[in-house]
Amino acid sequence: MSDTLSDEEIDRQLPDGWEQDGEEIVRTFEFDSYLPGVGFASGVAGLAEAAWHHPEITITWGEVEVRLTTHDAGGITEKDIDLAARCNEIYE
Numbered sequence: 001m002s003d004t005l006s007d008e009e010i011d012r013q014l015p016d017g018w019e020q021d022g023e024e025i026v027r028t029f030e031f032d033s034y035l036p037g038v039g040f041a042s043g044v045a046g047l048a049e050a051a052w053h054h055p056e057i058t059i060t061w062g063e064v065e066v067r068l069t070t071h072d073a074g075g076i077t078e079k080d081i082d083l084a085a086r087c088n089e090i091y092e
């Protein structure tokens with residue numbers, strides 16, 4: 001079981017562009033059109049499978065919202081922070 005992080009720890013560790021929303025961290029990634037967002041979401045899915053840690057991904061025209069929480073722990077853990085940072089790395 002991963003240990004949940006305190007709000008202070010989350011605030012300190014949140015990668016650029018991410019914010020806390022209750023028991024989740026969230027970032028909306030912006031794109032020029034629909035298909036680049038779909039491609040990005042597919043990349044996030046690959047990162048998720050590799051980490052065995054799965055976000056909620058919402059694809060709309062020009063935007064992809066990624067929400068992360070650790071269901072097994074009932075809150076935000078290092079797993080969420082790590083995957084959020086990896087999402088930033090694949091976002092050009």
Ligand SMILES: C[C@H](O)[C@H](O)[C@H]1CNC2=NC(N)=NC(=O)C2=N1
Nearest residue numbers: 052053054055069070071072073
């Ligand atoms: C059964 C499976 O191992 C669990 O559901 C894994 C898979 N992906 C997961 N993803 C997320 N976001 N939180 C989890 O606790 C989690 N646990």
